[in-house]
Amino acid sequence: MESSLWLGNSRYRGVLTGWTFNWTRIGNKNRHDKTISVPVADVVGVEEGRVSVLPHKSAEDSDKDFTVFYVKRVSSGSSRGLLWRLGQTQFSCPSRVLRDQWTKHLRAAFKTHCPLRPSRLLVFINPLGGKKKGRHIYDSLAAPLFELAGISCHVIVTERANQARDHLLKKDLTGFNGVVCVGGDGMFSEVLHGVIGRTQQEAGLCENEPSAVLQACPLHIGIIPAGSTDCVCFATIGVIDPVTSALHIIIGDSQPLDVCSVHHSSTLVRYSVSLLGYGFFGDVLAQSERKRWMGPLRYDYAGMVVYLSNRSYPGVVHFLPADPMLSSPRDKTRCLSGCDVCSRSTERLFPQSSDSSSLCSSYLSQNSGDSEGDWVRVEGRFRCVSLTCMSCSCPKSPLGLSPSAHLADGTGDLILVWDSHPLGFLKYLYRHTSSQDQFDLPFVEVHRVKAIRFSASSGEEEDVYKEVREPSPAAAAAEEEEEEEKRGYEEDISRNGSQQHLTRKRPQPPKATCGVLCGVCCSKAPTTSVWNCDGEILPFTDILCRIHGQLVRLYARGIEAGTAVQPGNDQM
Numbered sequence: 001m002e003s004s005l006w007l008g009n010s011r012y013r014g015v016l017t018g019w020t021f022n023w024t025r026i027g028n029k030n031r032h033d034k035t036i037s038v039p040v041a042d043v044v045g046v047e048e049g050r051v052s053v054l055p056h057k058s059a060e061d062s063d064k065d066f067t068v069f070y071v072k073r074v075s076s077g078s079s080r081g082l083l084w085r086l087g088q089t090q091f092s093c094p095s096r097v098l099r100d101q102w103t104k105h106l107r108a109a110f111k112t113h114c115p116l117r118p119s120r121l122l123v124f125i126n127p128l129g130g131k132k133k134g135r136h137i138y139d140s141l142a143a144p145l146f147e148l149a150g151i152s153c154h155v156i157v158t159e160r161a162n163q164a165r166d167h168l169l170k171k172d173l174t175g176f177n178g179v180v181c182v183g184g185d186g187m188f189s190e191v192l193h194g195v196i197g198r199t200q201q202e203a204g205l206c207e208n209e210p211s212a213v214l215q216a217c218p219l220h221i222g223i224i225p226a227g228s229t230d231c232v233c234f235a236t237i238g239v240i241d242p243v244t245s246a247l248h249i250i251i252g253d254s255q256p257l258d259v260c261s262v263h264h265s266s267t268l269v270r271y272s273v274s275l276l277g278y279g280f281f282g283d284v285l286a287q288s289e290r291k292r293w294m295g296p297l298r299y300d301y302a303g304m305v306v307y308l309s310n311r312s313y314p315g316v317v318h319f320l321p322a323d324p325m326l327s328s329p330r331d332k333t334r335c336l337s338g339c340d341v342c343s344r345s346t347e348r349l350f351p352q353s354s355d356s357s358s359l360c361s362s363y364l365s366q367n368s369g370d371s372e373g374d375w376v377r378v379e380g381r382f383r384c385v386s387l388t389c390m391s392c393s394c395p396k397s398p399l400g401l402s403p404s405a406h407l408a409d410g411t412g413d414l415i416l417v418w419d420s421h422p423l424g425f426l427k428y429l430y431r432h433t434s435s436q437d438q439f440d441l442p443f444v445e446v447h448r449v450k451a452i453r454f455s456a457s458s459g460e461e462e463d464v465y466k467e468v469r470e471p472s473p474a475a476a477a478a479e480e481e482e483e484e485e486k487r488g489y490e491e492d493i494s495r496n497g498s499q500q501h502l503t504r505k506r507p508q509p510p511k512a513t514c515g516v517l518c519g520v521c522c523s524k525a526p527t528t529s530v531w532n533c534d535g536e537i538l539p540f541t542d543i544l545c546r547i548h549g550q551l552v553r554l555y556a557r558g559i560e561a562g563t564a565v566q567p568g569n570d571q572m
């Protein structure tokens with residue numbers, strides 16, 4: 001469609017092709033001046049009249065005018081990614097008939113070209129997440145945009161933990177295109193468990209079976225960040241900003257995401273998308289839970305306390321390496337929007353279908369040919385053992401735990417930090433805050449993997465693994481010094497339908513100590529740590545983890561190139 005359009009007193013030539021809407025100023029002597037071009041995919045909505053939406057909706061009725069709303073990118077200043085804002089332009093037409101044609105064609109264009117745009121969303125708001133502003137953030141920033149885009153939302157403000165997960169597992173979800181969580185990583189994790197669980201239920205698949213070929217989830221998940229830690233939002237969008245996230249949801253962006261299943265004794269324990277960490281990161285979480293009243297600062301406090309406690313733990317790690325020809329955690333690349341490695345993985349993971357909306361996770365195709373003989377065994381004493389399906393970039397660590405990890409390549413990165421001098425470990429931690437390579441240290445190794453097994457003790461004797469490494473001399477010496485002592489956890493796990501109740505009693509720290517089991521004044525430091533699984537403490541230390549490539553899809557597109565930080569070579 002093409003016609004003259006007016007913006008104020010200036011005349012423009014408006015053109016709508018299949019993919020873009022552009023308007024060019026017609027200057028003196030019919031000279032074409034400046035063209036502004038908006039991809040149809042970025043159009044948020046079209047309204048008759050001269051309309052404004054934010055901060056409050058206002059409309060001036062006029063039968064020859066229409067307003068186009070679209071995504072506008074602005075630099076985020078202090079944060080590093082691009083912020084998305086609502087751009088708007090008000091046009092006047094020579095006649096009402098022409099105005100109606102423009103609005104009809106523009107609306108039809110984005111409906112045709114953007115099939116993943118949601119029309120109905122189920123929204124869960126955690127009113128207590130982060131700074132307890134979830135409700136206000138949703139009502140003032142996200143809801144007006146959804147209304148403008150014509151999305152109907154069923155909103156549930158949660159009254160208890162796990163309400164969102166249970167709703168997704170049990171209630172009728174007919175007609176919803178996606179689920180939005182307003183909260184932090186904990187709230188996202190609830191929704192993730194609900195969506196994955198529901199999909200497997202409907203497919204008749206058993207999640208407790210560690211080698212099950214899980215079904216990819218048809219419902220998209222959107223995150224409106226309103227938590228203390230919004231790592232998943234940051235790592236998949238590049239900024240923590242409710243308006244940016246709402247706009248990604250509206251235009252139906254679709255970012256596949258790898259998910260790691262965690263099993264213990266053939267029972268599903270949890271799913272993870274960001275950090276599964278034993279040792280330092282487990283201890284930081286356990287320590288921070290006791291200081292919840294500190295808010296987000298609790299992690300800094302806990303990090304310092306745990307660092308000073310100078311702990312390391314024995315463990316046996318088995319891992320199944322991913323194909324090194326496809327990518328490497330040390331290749332200094334970054335997974336950005338439109339990532340090649342992830343796109344090639346889609347073809348590898350789902351060879352039978354190029355239709356991303358009806359994908360069935362072909363886990364067997366990832367694992368064909370994997371035998372027990374392909375597993376690698378490593379035993380020793382570790383400061384931390386971490387597995388992450390994505391970079392885990394977050395404001396604390398702009399490049400993340402594993403800067404070259406991919407969101408959707410069907411692999412995770414296993415990071416082993418051996419027992420080391422405390423200052424060396426501090427250097428490792430500190431490098432996360434800059435672009436220095438945290439893997440370029442003699443006591444750190446990183447492997448791209450498809451699965452891992454971890455045991456806190458070396459009780460098992462298996463001869464099926466092809467590589468057995470000796471513990472480092474430091475680890476061997478430390479191990480001799482320290483006697484094995486089981487943590488006095490009493491676990492009572494009872495299953496009630498989909499709900500798992502855990503009660504755990506922790507041993508009190510020995511008397512006459514500083515109270516944080518520091519390893520200096522406290523005589524008995526614990527000999528096992530706990531697993532931090534996306535911010536939740538797992539009740540088991542011995543676990544089996546498998547990465548399920550592209551199991552869920554988020555309303556996101558990965559970090560957009562241009563403003564993204566690149567891993568550097570500079571050294572501390």
Ligand SMILES: Nc1ncnc2c1ncn2[C@@H]1O[C@H](COP(=O)(O)OP(=O)(O)OP(=O)(O)O)[C@@H](O)[C@H]1O
Nearest residue numbers: 129130158159160161183184185186187227228229
């Ligand atoms: N109404 C509620 N009352 C209590 N807890 C809730 C409620 N709704 C959700 N939750 C739980 O609160 C936990 C934390 O929520 P969320 O992630 O939104 O905030 P957060 O401040 O970032 O928390 P965290 O720092 O623990 O990630 C989630 O695990 C979720 O299960």
Ligand SMILES: CCCCCCCCCCCCC/C=C/[C@@H](O)[C@H](CO)NC(=O)CCCCC
Nearest residue numbers: 185229231274275299392397429430432534535
């Ligand atoms: C001397 C400076 C030291 C600085 C060290 C910085 C290291 C930062 C690594 C960042 C890793 C973030 C991993 C994300 C984990 C989330 O799934 C989880 C849930 O929100 N958060 C935590 O467990 C919260 C746990 C946070 C641990 C720090």
Ligand SMILES: [Ca+2]
Nearest residue numbers: 258389406411
């Ligand atoms: Ca991955």
